[in-house]
Amino acid sequence: xxxxxxxxxxxTGHTVIEKMRxxxxxxxxxxxxxxxxxxxxxxxxxxxxxxxxxxxxxNVLGLPPEDVKACMLKREGDAVxxxxxxxxxxxxxxxxxxxxxxxxxGTVELVSDITGQVTLREAPIPxxxxxxxxxxxxxxxxxxxxxxxxAGAQIQGIFGIGGERVGELAILVNSPxxxxxxxxxxxxxxxxxxxxxxxSYDLIxxxxxxxxxxxxxxxxxDADLKKILGYDLGVAITGSEEIxxxxxxxxxxxxxxxxxxxxxxxxxxxxxxVSVNGATQIRAGVMRPEILVxxxxxxxxxxxxxxxxxxxxxxxxxxxxxQPAFGKLGKVTELPPDLSVVDSGARVRVLKAxxxxxxxxxxxxxxxxxxxxx
Amino acid sequence: xSSLPKSVRSVLATDxxxxxxxxxxxxxxxxxxxxxxxxEAPTTVEAPFEDVTxxxxxxxxxxxxxxxxxxxxxxxxxxxxxGNTGVDIxxxxxxxxxxxQMMVTGVVKSxxxxxxxxxxxxxxxxxxxxxxxxxxxxxxxxxxxxxQLRPDMILLSGGVDGGTTRHVVELAExxxxxxxxxxxxxxxxxxxxxxxxxxxxxxxxxxxxxSTALTITENLRPSMEKENLMPARLAIHDLFMEHVMAQAPGxxxxxxxxxxPVMPTPSAVGTIIxxxxxxxxxxxxxxxxxxxxxxxxxxxxxxxxxxxxxxLGMSYSVSNVLAEAGVDNVMRWVPFExxxxxxxxxxxxxxxxxxxxxSMLEELIIEQAIAREALRLAFEQHKALAVGLKGVQQxxxxxxTFEQTTSGETLVNLNSLALIVGSGGVLxxxxxxxxxxxxxxxxxxxxGVTEIAVDSIFMMPQLGVLSREYPEVAxxxxxxxxxxxxxxxxxxxxxxxxxxxxxxxKITMPGGATETHEVxxxxxxxxxxxxxxxAKAVLEPARNMDLGExxxxxxxxxxxxxxVGVVLDGRxxxxxxxxxDRSGRVDALQRxxxxxxxxxxxAKELAAV
Numbered sequence: 013x014x015x016x017x018x019x020x021x022x023x024t025g026h027t028v029i030e031k032m033r034x035x036x037x038x039x040x041x042x043x044x045x046x047x048x049x050x051x052x053x054x055x056x057x058x059x060x061x062x063x064x065x066x067x068x069x070x071n072v073l074g075l076p077p078e079d080v081k082a083c084m085l086k087r088e089g090d091a092v093x094x095x096x097x098x099x100x101x102x103x104x105x106x107x108x109x110x111x112x113x114x115x116x117x118g119t120v121e122l123v124s125d126i127t128g129q130v131t132l133r134e135a136p137i138p139x140x141x142x143x144x145x146x147x148x149x150x151x152x153x154x155x156x157x158x159x160x161x162x163a164g165a166q167i168q169g170i171f172g173i174g175g176e177r178v179g180e181l182a183i184l185v186n187s188p189x190x191x192x193x194x195x196x197x198x199x200x201x202x203x204x205x206x207x208x209x210x211x212s213y214d215l216i217x218x219x220x221x222x223x224x225x226x227x228x229x230x231x232x233x234d235a236d237l238k239k240i241l242g243y244d245l246g247v248a249i250t251g252s253e254e255i256x257x258x259x260x261x262x263x264x265x266x267x268x269x270x271x272x273x274x275x276x277x278x279x280x281x282x283x284x285x286v287s288v289n290g291a292t293q294i295r296a297g298v299m300r301p302e303i304l305v306x307x308x309x310x311x312x313x314x315x316x317x318x319x320x321x322x323x324x325x326x327x328x329x330x331x332x333x334x335q336p337a338f339g340k341l342g343k344v345t346e347l348p349p350d351l352s353v354v355d356s357g358a359r360v361r362v363l364k365a366x367x368x369x370x371x372x373x374x375x376x377x378x379x380x381x382x383x384x385x386x
Numbered sequence: 387x388s389s390l391p392k393s394v395r396s397v398l399a400t401d402x403x404x405x406x407x408x409x410x411x412x413x414x415x416x417x418x419x420x421x422x423x424x425x426e427a428p429t430t431v432e433a434p435f436e437d438v439t440x441x442x443x444x445x446x447x448x449x450x451x452x453x454x455x456x457x458x459x460x461x462x463x464x465x466x467x468x469g470n471t472g473v474d475i476x477x478x479x480x481x482x483x484x485x486x487q488m489m490v491t492g493v494v495k496s497x498x499x500x501x502x503x504x505x506x507x508x509x510x511x512x513x514x515x516x517x518x519x520x521x522x523x524x525x526x527x528x529x530x531x532x533x534q535l536r537p538d539m540i541l542l543s544g545g546v547d548g549g550t551t552r553h554v555v556e557l558a559e560x561x562x563x564x565x566x567x568x569x570x571x572x573x574x575x576x577x578x579x580x581x582x583x584x585x586x587x588x589x590x591x592x593x594x595x596x597s598t599a600l601t602i603t604e605n606l607r608p609s610m611e612k613e614n615l616m617p618a619r620l621a622i623h624d625l626f627m628e629h630v631m632a633q634a635p636g637x638x639x640x641x642x643x644x645x646x647p648v649m650p651t652p653s654a655v656g657t658i659i660x661x662x663x664x665x666x667x668x669x670x671x672x673x674x675x676x677x678x679x680x681x682x683x684x685x686x687x688x689x690x691x692x693x694x695x696x697x698l699g700m701s702y703s704v705s706n707v708l709a710e711a712g713v714d715n716v717m718r719w720v721p722f723e724x725x726x727x728x729x730x731x732x733x734x735x736x737x738x739x740x741x742x743x744x745s746m747l748e749e750l751i752i753e754q755a756i757a758r759e760a761l762r763l764a765f766e767q768h769k770a771l772a773v774g775l776k777g778v779q780q781x782x783x784x785x786x787t788f789e790q791t792t793s794g795e796t797l798v799n800l801n802s803l804a805l806i807v808g809s810g811g812v813l814x815x816x817x818x819x820x821x822x823x824x825x826x827x828x829x830x831x832x833x834g835v836t837e838i839a840v841d842s843i844f845m846m847p848q849l850g851v852l853s854r855e856y857p858e859v860a861x862x863x864x865x866x867x868x869x870x871x872x873x874x875x876x877x878x879x880x881x882x883x884x885x886x887x888x889x890x891x892k893i894t895m896p897g898g899a900t901e902t903h904e905v906x907x908x909x910x911x912x913x914x915x916x917x918x919x920x921a922k923a924v925l926e927p928a929r930n931m932d933l934g935e936x937x938x939x940x941x942x943x944x945x946x947x948x949x950v951g952v953v954l955d956g957r958x959x960x961x962x963x964x965x966x967d968r969s970g971r972v973d974a975l976q977r978x979x980x981x982x983x984x985x986x987x988x989a990k991e992l993a994a995v
Contacts, residue, residue, distance in 0.1 A: 247705065349452075
């Protein structure tokens with residue numbers, strides 16, 4: 013009995029979704045424990061003091077610093093518009109006028125008779141945190157944020173770019189292996205669109221320009237990814253790309269049919285409101301991109317935590333995750349204990365599996381399969 | 387915890403790598419200690435397990451299966467050995483947290499920001515972001531970024547000595563506000579290295595001294611014109627190995643299973659390399675190329691140096707190797723055509739599914755090409771850091787920093803190098819030993835006479851930790867089962883001419899007969915000499931090439947045999963003679979392939995040309 017295997021990504025219709033929603037700085041939590049929230053609701057907010065700008069009034073007016081106050085047209089606390097005069101001086105019998113103007117729109121914060129500078133502060137910058145998923149607030153962390161919980165579906169992708177977005181799920185293909193061109197998009201405004209086996213650069217940006225919030229595909233080509241990002245991704249840490257759309261890839265790089273289980277689940281959720289996040293970190297402490305679908309009707313029907321106890325056995329359903337036969341499903345028929353020689357000449361532990369679709373038996377290194385959870 | 391037994395009959399040792407956890411069983415067989423079996427399993431630091439001991443148990447179960455011995459009682463390792471059950475001692479090493487990923491800060495992006503970035507890159511870290519006071523982002527955006535990225539460590543710098551302290555203290559306040567959580571390990575104080583304006587030290591200490599694991603070093607930019615990166619680099623390096631790597635989830639549980647502290651893998655490998663260098667009185671280079679990092683260890687002129695290149699590896703970091711080396715440098719080692727788009731997709735797929743292996747010959751060739759580049763780049767980083775005694779300040783002017791080549795300073799001497807030992811999956815698991823030998827030859831380009839060996843199944847980490855407590859056991863297993871001596875390379879430096887003989891070797895074989903072997907410039911030639919065999923040789927380089935005695939002058943040397951033999955490398959050095967035109971290059975690669983029987987004949991058929 014072999015215990016070494018690669019666990020697969022989470023694809024489940026019945027789970028508890030829990031998200032921590034936290035402000036970057038201390039602020040105000042706007043909801044209470046037990047509140048029902050929607051993804052778009054602001055659950056916590058804070059305001060950052062606006063940026064400060066200094067106007068060197070003493071220099072502009074040609075005066076010593078201690079004379080600046082007497083020339084001010086605005087006082088501390090007054091609002092100002094950009095370009096508005098804030099101080100004026102007259103010289104030489106009132107014939108020559110010098111004017112100092114506000115460099116920004118904001119408030120006069122300080123008039124210094126030591127430096128002769130006037131400090132203007134821009135309007136406060138609001139910082140808000142949204143709920144991200146429709147759900148219930150189960151915990152409030154005073155001054156910081158909340159935990160939002162929902163019952164529903166969770167689909168993890170293998171790689172993504174872009175951050176959190178919310179939209180209505182739509183599928184534009186009829187089968188998981190189909191791909192479409194940018195001309196087949198249709199009305200994608202406000203939608204999270206599943207486009208099949210491949211999302212090209214042109215498709216992604218056309219969808220974005222037509223108002224789609226996110227793209228879900230089986231594969232993306234690395235050449236397109238480099239074009240999208242503008243640089244070669246060296247280490248897979250993403251999530252803050254500002255490209256106007258989120259992309260979630262379910263299988264990998266290239267043109268790759270979406271896994272059947274994933275596609276079937278997505279099909280059953282068409283029309284639902286989904287929350288997506290492309291953030292990926294491939295490293296210890298891995299983070300995968302996700303598609304979350306709160307389903308109020310699922311409350312109380314949650315499956316118990318997935319169990320990974322038994323490992324590979326004869327009869328285990330597996331998916332091949334490397335060439336050749338990438339993406340194919342099969343059932344384990346044999347687990348030879350001895351090392352076998354594969355095409356590369358390497359001696360490795362293998363398994364034999366019968367492919368679901370073709371019915372043929374293949375020999376695959378055990379490292380190149382993932383278990384399919386029920 | 388029980389005290390260690392005086393002698394042991396059996397040892398179980400594991401190494402938790404970033405991708406794979408390996409377990410070895412060593413037993414006393416008659417009068418000698420030998421490796422019995424080896425098992426492995428994927429490392430389980432990630433979800434859903436988030437417990438490194440799960441992978442350890444899986445690997446041990448494989449050992450049980452292969453050895454036909456019961457070692458576990460449920461999830462407990464049975465010690466001491468009782469009949470055929472259990473083992474006398476369990477030890478472990480770990481690098482399961484993967485490579486170091488850090489953020490750096492500076493006050494001015496193009497000055498202290500860039501210096502800090504250079505310091506971190508030079509220490510082998512991946513720099514996830516450079517935060518500067520003037521980088522255009524608002525404070526809350528910077529704070530959000532720190533939280534989102536979950537860096538393993540932060541290098542805080544800024545301000546020349548004697549300058550203002552306000553900006554760098556503000557950066558410290560931002561770190562405090564971010565309250566960053568580690569990606570692994572809940573009860574973990576984030577290591578922060580402060581290498582900024584010395585005047586700000588008290589304020590920095592006051593601001594983040596309690597909430598972070600703060601280390602203070604010299605200012606990495608003490609004045610506008612000067613850069614002093616070495617103290618920060620060394621601090622990053624040391625903190626990474628002693629602090630960050632220990633944070634893999636389940637690490638504390640693993641610690642409780644063994645009476646000996648779990649050693650970081652690079653420390654363990656370094657220990658064995660140092661031992662070998664000392665025992666044999668030679669200059670040694672060791673390399674461990676893993677999934678996330680490539681670690682290089684060297685002893686030159688009795689000075690030990692180690693570098694951990696956290697940005698170069700064969701799975702998690704493999705895409706970074708491509709980004710740093712460039713497609714052309716990778717493809718120059720591949721004797722067939724491949725669309726760049728196809729190559730990129732394959733490499734990215736390996737990055738996102740790091741535990742898979744190449745099962746097709748084509749994929750193996752690509753991976754070994756990438757390995758050459760990863761080793762080469764890691765070696766460049768090592769040469770730059772192996773610069774004399776640790777702790778010596780290296781103040782240079784900024785223009786020096788850009789112009790200075792490393793060869794003038796580095797301790798690394800490719801001619802005095804006597805032995806290269808390779809370790810890590812791509813080297814130890816290569817289907818043919820000569821593939822490993824050639825990968826190391828091509829990547830390190832040793833000169834003169836150099837012996838090359840490989841860790842047979844990468845158990846150097848386990849033997850390193852074992853050698854601390856039972857050195858005689860570790861050494862015996864190292865020599866008898868771990869080290870596979872592949873043979874000796876003879877490589878003159880300089881350039882020859884096409885058609886010219888690069889080396890004429892008169893070799894007196896073990897039987898007594900003297901053979902003469904010649905290799906043409908641009909070629910390599912294999913002279914069979916087996917494991918345990920030594921031959922005396924007179925090696926004459928071409929007129930304009932040098933083996934260490936002067937141009938064209940012969941060198942007398944003892945050549946040590948191995949599973950591959952003696953490789954006469956007439957391809958030249960300084961520069962290395964890989965033809966730049968495509969057909970010349972493919973022709974050369976195929977000739978070398980045939981000379982050493984690197985890949986099966988059908989590798990030729992992969993050429994779409």
